[in-house]
Amino acid sequence: MTRLVIVGSINMDLVTLAPRFPAPGETLLGERFLTVHGGKGGNQAVAAARLGAQVHMVGAVGDDAFAEPLREGLAQEGVDIQHLARIGNCSSGTASITVAGGENEIVVVPGANARLMPSHVETARHLITQADAVLVQMEIPLQTVEATLRLAHAEHVPVILNPAPAQPLPLEWLRLARYITPNQHELATLLGADASEDFLRLMRRAPCPVVMTRGAEGAWFRDEGEPMRQPGFEVHAVDSTGAGDTFNAAFAVFLREGLPNAVRKACAAAALSVTQLGARGGMPRMADVDALVART
Secondary structure, eight states: OOEEEEEOOOEEEEEEEOSSOOOTTOOOOOSEEEEEEEOHHHHHHHHHHHTTOEEEEEEEEOSSTTHHHHHHHHHHTTOEEEEEEEOTTOOOEEEEEEEETTEEEEEEEOGGGGGOOHHHHHHTHHHHHTOSEEEEOSSSOHHHHHHHHHHHHHTTOOEEEOOOSOOOOOHHHHHHOSEEOOOHHHHHHHHTOOTTSOHHHHHHHSSSOEEEEOGGGEEEEESSSSOEEEEOOOOOOSOOTTHHHHHHHHHHHHGGGOHHHHHHHHHHHHHHHTTSSSTTTTOOOHHHHHHHHHHO
């Protein structure tokens, strides 16, 4: 069984479906409201657990009404939450999302995610030293991202950096990562380059191995040689929300099988994830991924 430590954000998404966006100062009747568990860290933890990994989550919730449902949601998926900190006098992370006419407006309040500190990562050192891989994203403080990279690198544990949401990072940090998993825009931002620059050139410029996601087209990957392509899998797409999180989780789960196979299975898992509604609705099980890979 693959052992993973995931360091990242946990949110409650508050989703309102409306016939249109309200004008400033206007009160508008909505059509539907729902709460959805999210956050890149939480999503990746659930996706990895469904693929059979032993997953330890390092994150934070507040002391509000959302805290316990967020904790329970992860625990029910088989994610270990002993290092899911509860921050006093603080809200849990939220994303208020209004959807109208196929577009959305989103207001994110990081809440407890912004108070996930390097000390929280240090308390999980014993888990990191025993892990097959560590997965971290960038919806948490950059000092905590850096601490995760440095700790995993020092303990000789592969650390995967999913650089989303994108922002420039010191090249020294990127060199600590075993792999980075950006899309083209994110890689350009990381390197301080123009997003219109040829993505293969960007991959060659990166100071560490790159696995670049390309949506339905699949992914490109490069370790030490020239970039190689893994085509995507043809499926009936319903909702692409969470596909990137599923890709990253699957890549971490299957990394022990070697880079090409990990990318191939990650593309298959991401493809399956878009066949159902919601970020977590289509996250597949191991048997589903194996069946899709076997058919192609």
